[in-house]
Amino acid sequence: MPVTTNLTATTIFKGDDSGATRLYVTAHATHAFSSPSLAEVIAYRRKNGLPVKADSKAMQFILHNSLIPAPFTPYEDIFALGMGDRLSFNNGQPAYTCEFPYYQNLSTGQSVPSTAKLLELLCQSVKAVAPSGGALMMSSGKDSVSLALALAENGQAGSTEAFTYTDPTQPSDEASDAAVFAKKLGIRHNAISFPNDPAKVREALTHFFTHASHPSCDPTTIPYAVCLYHAGIRDTHIIDGTRNDTYMGIVPSKSYRQLCKYYEYLGGGFSGFKSLRGLVPHYSKAVKFLSTYPEVNLYKHGHFRQTETSRFFPVAINTEAFWRDLYQSHKHLDMVDMRTFIIGQYFDGCSVVLKGATVAESLNSQSVLPWASQPLASYYFNLPEEVRYNRQTLSNKVLVRQMLAEKLDYDASAIGKRIFYFDMQRFVLDNSSFIRDEIINCTLWQSSIGAEVDKYLALTARKARAAGSLIDLFMVSGWHNHSKHLRG
Secondary structure, X not given: OOEEEEOOOOOOEEXXXXXXXXXXXXEEOOEEEEEOXXXXXXXXXXXXXXXXXXXXXXXXXXXXXXXXXOOEXXXXXXXXXXXXXXXXXXXXXXXEEEOOOOOHHHOOOOOOOOHHHHHHHHHHHHHHHOOOOEEXXXXXXXXXXXXXXXXXXXXXXXXXXXXXXXXOOOOOOHHHHHHHHHHHHOOEEEEEOOOOOXXXXXXHHHHHHHHOOOOOOOOOHHHHXXXXXXXXXXXXXXXXXXXXXXXXXXXXXXXXHHHHHHHHHHOOOOOOOHHHHOOOOOOOHHHHHHOOHHXXXXXXXXXXXXXXXXXXXXXXXXXXXHHHHHHHHHOOOOHHHHHHHHHHHHXXXXXXXXXXXXXXXXXXXXEEXXXXXXXXXXXXXXXXXXXXXXXXXXXXXXXXXXXXXXXXXXXXXXXXXXXXXXXXXXXXXXXXXXXXXXXXXXXXXXXXXXXXXXXXXXXXXXXXXXXXXXXXXXHHHHHHHHOHHHHO
């Protein structure tokens, strides 16, 4: 619910520690306005004659990392708070801290392991956030299959429709596995794929840009927005299985452990050596070795660096310094805590969850996260560590695996971990005219942008990873060109 607050020296705004929602805050004279809806905060500023404009620092962050770290948002003087985030104002100036709630030493280990208790809490959470069912985003993974199980246990199977993204070009198609579990649970299932028609893509993304309050650059935003739009999903709850890794524990792989030692040895990374960093193309996988430690946890595709954005964006901000400082202030954490904090707080909180919320907003719907329940998080987080995850076998979500094996004969090891795949290179090449139009018509960029876009379009045809940075630029441009929230 939106709240207007009289500001005092002791006024502190707190984010939702379950991770279910973000709290947006803006200050005006002696008052502050807060709401879980970014659109409501934007409307408040406009109603009170306050400017609503894109924030230059935020634009730099999103082009360099595909996300805007808390407490910043795409808008000047609007702040976002998530897990552990705290914000106060001193003479109108914001002061931000983070009290992250899911470090290992904060777990009591006193919860009693019980698959029945886990399912009971999950069922309660599903019923609370999606009492009438809705559209379930269902992969064949543990999280979404567990939600399907809870919906069936609640008697909500008949009011739920499951959707699985499928790419016919990929040899491993999880839609068929998801369909098996949906059928077993009595839930209608649909496999949805990305349309080949550029006109349909343009229609869906223009709709998204117009209604989205945030220029989400998570790599899956495009297929998510386009497929749900053409699936006719409107005015419903979109049930998402994300947001439990943070309290269940993110177990570093063997290769990641080696990478951590490398960053520890370097004191956080080689990012300060700009001349060395500049020798490696921004779309190369090798860039991660010349980045800061936090950034390597955020890299899911190639990103621009300040070297590239300075050619077309008039504002130069060293975003690397933010991540380097973050590492220095948290380098005392052990590997699990560091990875859980960075991924949970930044990649999940400022990208993955935001993607779902923004796409749902554009479809006049609400993204709900049943796993992000405080009772559920408190129960699971306080289980003994070996029931949460296993450091030796590098397996996570031990109790969730047991629950699914008992209830659905689900073999998590056989199904494995499937990463959502979206062919960004093919998307760019198939929709190059649309992408170019949006970028060169965006007033954020300097006149040199046309030549830069043509260069990166040609590069993408040869180097697949170059597509990622171009997509970031496209998503920001489309939002800035069309968003009703920004344009008023």
